[in-house]
Amino acid sequence: METMQPATADLASQESKPSFLNLLKCKCPRCRRGNMFSEKNPYKLRTTMKMNEHCPVCGQPFDIEVGFYYGSSYVSYALAVALTAATFIAWWVLIGFSLHDNRLFYWLAVNAVILVGVQPILMRVARTLWLAFFVRYNREWKTTPAPKPERTNDDQKNNW
Numbered sequence: 001m002e003t004m005q006p007a008t009a010d011l012a013s014q015e016s017k018p019s020f021l022n023l024l025k026c027k028c029p030r031c032r033r034g035n036m037f038s039e040k041n042p043y044k045l046r047t048t049m050k051m052n053e054h055c056p057v058c059g060q061p062f063d064i065e066v067g068f069y070y071g072s073s074y075v076s077y078a079l080a081v082a083l084t085a086a087t088f089i090a091w092w093v094l095i096g097f098s099l100h101d102n103r104l105f106y107w108l109a110v111n112a113v114i115l116v117g118v119q120p121i122l123m124r125v126a127r128t129l130w131l132a133f134f135v136r137y138n139r140e141w142k143t144t145p146a147p148k149p150e151r152t153n154d155d156q157k158n159n160w
Contacts, residue, residue, distance in 0.1 A: 019032075023132050026127075030055065068130075072127045088107065
């Protein structure tokens with residue numbers, strides 16, 4: 001009698017395409033496997049924004065040009081506005097607003113605490129998404145070398 005091999009062996013040998021959600025985990029946008037930040041914990045405030053120079057998996061440089069990550073402030077702002085809108089809707093549905101009491105001010109206080117609490121995460125995710133606008137996922141990242149940045153200046157590195 002023949003024994004059948006489990007189908008999981010075939011699934012393990014195939015590499016699945018990493019999802020877009022890996023960018024929310026601050027993974028490299030080119031391979032979506034390597035960590036962009038040297039410290040995984042965003043709440044170690046001394047090293048919150050310390051990034052690797054290159055992706056440890058595919059070699060993608062993260063410092064594309066001088067001042068590149070200034071644009072991530074727009075993404076961070078959009079994420080903060082989206083989070084504020086979500087808390088507003090959740091508060092409205094669950095608790096409600098009234099002109100006759102202080103519920104609006106309670107929501108403002110709760111929203112401010114939430115925004116301050118998630119700010120390290122928002123800043124990291126904003127940098128990852130900003131880089132993902134310019135560096136696309138490459139299925140051939142194992143065989144294709146990462147392009148070298150054209151507009152870098154080592155004298156101006158970390159000068160922001």
